[in-house]
Amino acid sequence: MAFAQLQIVSSLADAYSKDGADALILIGNFDSIDDSALAETIQQAQITDQRVGKQPLLLKADGVPGQRLVAAPTGPLNRDFDDVRQVFDAAHAAAKVAQDAGARHPVIALNNVNVNDERYQQAFLAAYLGFCQALYQPLEAREAHGEEAIEPTQNVILVGELDVEWAMAVEAGKRVARDLAGTEPERMAPPKFAEYCRQAFAHTSVKVTVIDDYQQLQHEYPLLAAVGRSSMAVERHRPCVIRLEYHGNNPERTVMFAGKGIVYDTGGADLKTGGHMAGMSRDKGGAAGVAGFLKTVSELQPEHLNVVAEIGAVRNSIGSDAFVADEIITGHSGKRVRIGNTDAEGRLIMADLLSHLREEAAKSDGEHELYTVATLTGHAALSKGPYSALVPNGHARRQNLAQALFNAGETYGDPTEISWSRREDFDFVKGRTLCDDLLSSNNGPSAATPRGHQFPMAFLTGVSGLDNHGIDSEHPISYIHIDIAGSGVEGGDWQHGKPTAAPVTCLAGHYLKK
Template sequence: MAFPTVEVVEHYNAAQGDYDAVILVGDFAQSLPEEFADYVASAQSYDQRVGQQPLLLAADVLGGRLITAPTGPLSRDYDDVRAFADAAGAGARIAAEAGVKQPLLVVFGVPDDARYGQAEAVAYWGLCQALYQPLEAREALGEETVETITQVGVVGTLDAQWLMAVEAGKRVARDLCGTEPERMAPPRFAEYCQQAFAHTAVKVTVIDDIQQLQHEYPLLMAVGRASLSVERHWPCVVRLEYQAPAAEQTLMFAGKGIVFDTGGADLKTGGHMAGMSRDKGGAAGVAGFMKTVAEMRPETVSVVAELGVVRNSIGAEAFVSDEIIQAHSGVRVRIGNTDAEGRLVLADLLSHLRVQAGNYPRPQLYSVATLTGHAAIAKGPYTALVPNGPARAQGIHDLLWEAGEVYGDPSEVSWSRREDFRFVAPRTKADDVLSSNNGPSVSTARGHQFPMAFLTIAAGLDNYGNDSDHPLPYVHVDIAGSGVEGGDWQHGKPSAAPVTSFAGAYLHK
């Protein structure tokens, strides 16, 4: 599982490696590093595009190739550090097409502003994002054929281990999210995780006994019921555990891993089924963060994750709307729409984590999912954070929001309101909670907020609010808008959200 490894050099003249190009990233309207200023000025005299768009110039620099990758302005109210990722990615694509094997990344003119505090790191991750090729392509053609840049130099005072640990996690997340539904069917998803965490401090447990799953994860198994006729599609729960040597807090994750979402009996029509192999992006993101944990081995932060890996198939055994299913928590759930399947999987996972939380110091719960089209409509390309009362009181959502701003993985906060709980309230005494309405989330008011209310009730977390003796902070993380580039769920490259936010918030000091 290769990706461009990093050599950090303090300044350009200290670069000793076999670099065959320089990628110069920054605002070209500002002062340039003296090593490159004359070459850029000379090129601008005959080509007005220089400094306005990414270009390859012939210059007396390492490798004889200078790739100018402008960020554009950085001082406006709405500018942010992603400009460095975008520019570095554009430069990296030119480098790869030009046959460059080992570029040196030079970031200049970083504003003295907190939002740009990790500009060099974000530029490296943007470069890696641009160069990433799908797992299917790498397995079919060979990594060395499709990913030709194997090492990158970065000028700055950076921790190379940290850069590569985050990128290792992002690569796992992209692979698991983006790979087609047969190559990443539940058993093979689990196998990938076992390989990714082999010989690390992360313990992997795969729960794939059908009777055990039916007993302990009844909502998850309702979603997977129609898949049982095909053995290679059988569901599983992948449990990942990292125990810190001197744990002071514990992060507990539930990850939605729907390897393909047909919509079930409420079948997706009108071409909306394409791209639904990416509905496992939440579980992928959690596994990716855990990979970064495995690389960094934090001293004081333990992490526990349960990934529900299921195929929402259609067939005679498919679950249907109006069924009432008792969750792991004991809560009776009335099914409103079988295409709202991800919250059912998450509810059982969260319930298990809730029960286990008392065994760990300072537990914090998260659900991560490509859950609703509404989040993508309401938030665009940003992750939606929906905290409960204890998480809000402790400012956990602020920690994630701030990390996202600095590390180029931004999010926006939504609030859980009384209307959300009223929306999922039972209509009769036959059940305790309604999973959803029967319309699409994009046309439903508060379509990405009310699922958090459902999860709170169905997982039994409504008994752990600020009004309880044992408040449990919980944040629902909806990456439906941020999980792939450009919002293109069929063809867009997975973004690995929210790996960087969590890594920046909890692992980097």
């Protein structure tokens, strides 16, 4: 698995002396430039080209490696709304310019970026991650054409200060997440999703266990099995649960994830129509993000942390054996669920995963923090835009866990927004009859439903048994639902947009960087 390997140097002179250096990418605000030669080159270019300093451009520059200077402006960095993503975006735009110009071993330097400002303290990391995000090519393309042919830039030299091991571990995790999220539905059908995980974690400290026996799934993950029922007729589409486990040598807390891995979402019996099915191979972005974070964990091997994840890899197929609205299915927790809409399948597969994790946490000592991560609702994308939505329970709120994740997202350029759970959300998912304990969803689109991305958290809390571990209990457990429907792909384009690997960087910044 190749991506741009990182080298760190302390000065431009040191960077220029490196063998193979063949371009300079200068990122920042160009109102002033410390290096007089670079300042002269940019000022002369601005005389004949008004785009210089406004968009990334390739300039010929004597004394620069390869005589290639890519001037990549961030714009102002001192306004109320400026943040480190402007460095990420500038590096992202410049990377393609440099590579298309023939550069294979570029130097990245920041100009006029105040890394002492708390907003830009991770600017060097943002530059590296933005560079790698731009040059990433999809798994199917790499397999078809060869990695070296379509990802020719194998090295980057960064002038600044950055923990190389940590930065490359984050990028390794993001690459796994992008592969799993973005790959088409046959290449990443449930068994192949599991096989990718086996390969990604081979010879690492992460243990991979796959449950694919359908009778066992029916018994232990009955809601997940119902979603996958119609896919059982096709062997290559059959569902599975993938469990990933990492145990630190001296753990202070345990973090547990349930990841939505819908490898293709037809909508089931509530079939997606009008072109809305296109892009639904990316409905596994939550599971991808979870696996990506575990990859970063496996690279860094933190002593202070245990991390356990259960991923439901399922195809929501349509067929004669498809589950339908009005069915009542008893989940792993014993809660009876009336199906409101088969296109609200992601919360069903996570329900049983979360119930297993809740049961495990309740029996164990120490602090446990539970998450669901999913491309769940159009409402999250509509209300939060390109930000991951965090919906915490009461104990997570008291522990300031959502705020800590929010802060990490701001610092590391993987931002989130917090949505609070309310009593109306729990009322919304209450069973309507004595036949059922919970209603999985209403029968309308989430984007047109008030509190459409908040009430699924209430459902997941109830269906998993976490409602018995609230702040009124003897054993409260922190839980946050993360909806990445708005943040999971670039530009919100679920059919063609490149996966962002959210929320890998945010989680890594919070849990793995001390």
